[in-house]
Amino acid sequence: MKTLHHILLAAAMIAPGALVAGAATAQVGGVAVADPEAAVANSKAWATARTQIQTTYKAQIDQANARRQAISNELQPLVTAYQTAAAAPGATEASLRTQATAIQTREQAGNAELQRLTAPASRAQAYALEQISAKLPDAVNAAVRAKSVSLLLRPNAALFAQPTADITAAITAELDRTVPSVGITPPANWQPGQQGQQGAAAPAAAAPATNNRAPTGR
Incomplete structure (x- = not known):
């Protein structure tokens, strides 16, 4: 989910240093890695919310899937004709x-x-994710304290890390403890970002209409 990454990244960066908070009080110096997006995505609250959404909005999702296939079918001959024309001598x-x-x-x-x-x-x-992500900084802080971590990095920021240095699962466990479930029906006037995240946007439930993009020509 591309957009999920952006939502969760925004949540993890609510406050500067959110991923290393608690370092000053760590009892034993240590370096660890964690993927905050994965921690939220693996939470029980998100798994339950996702199932509920797929059930509640099944008709709309099914309709979107059918339309996506129909649109792809409509575009395919146009793309094929374009590619044929582009391959012709003298095409510009x-x-x-x-x-x-x-x-x-x-x-x-x-x-x-x-x-x-x-x-x-x-x-x-987006509403479900925002509720879970609002608890992410606290979950990170709790995991950092419990593991006596003095520096917490994202996995892609570490050149090498032992599997035991990854505390993502510990963060997910904290999320499961503090936010076991969330609602999936936002208030009528709710907008993404109202709980403090900035730049949050609803993850698309449907993929782009088609992958058959036309070449840009010669």
Whole structure:
């Protein structure tokens, strides 16, 4: 989930130093790694919320999946025709522009349609994730204290780390303890970010309309 990463990254960075908070009180110096996004994604509250959302919004999600396939089927002959024209002798960007524009316009319209169809589910996902992510700094701090960690890094920031140095599971356990469940029905006036996260946006419940993007021409 690409957008999930951005939501959880924003949550983990609510306050500077959130991932190393508690270092000053660590009893024993130690370095550890943790993936805050994975900690939230692996939480029981998110697993339950995701299942509830898939059930509650099944009709909309099924409709979006059907439309995504239909849009892909509509685009495929256009893309094939474009590729054939692009391979023809003398093809230029100018001669291909009309076809490329038609493909891009249809794809954009398809994506907009899918976003409308999945908006309720996406909003519910964002609401659930925001509730869990609001507890992430506290969960990190608790895990850091329990493990006597003086420096906590993201896995991709460490050149090497033993598996035992990863405290992601400990953070998830703290989340499971402090936020065992969340609601999936946001208030009517709720907007992502109201609980303190900045830059949060609902993860798309539907993938882009198609992967058949037109080449840009010669």
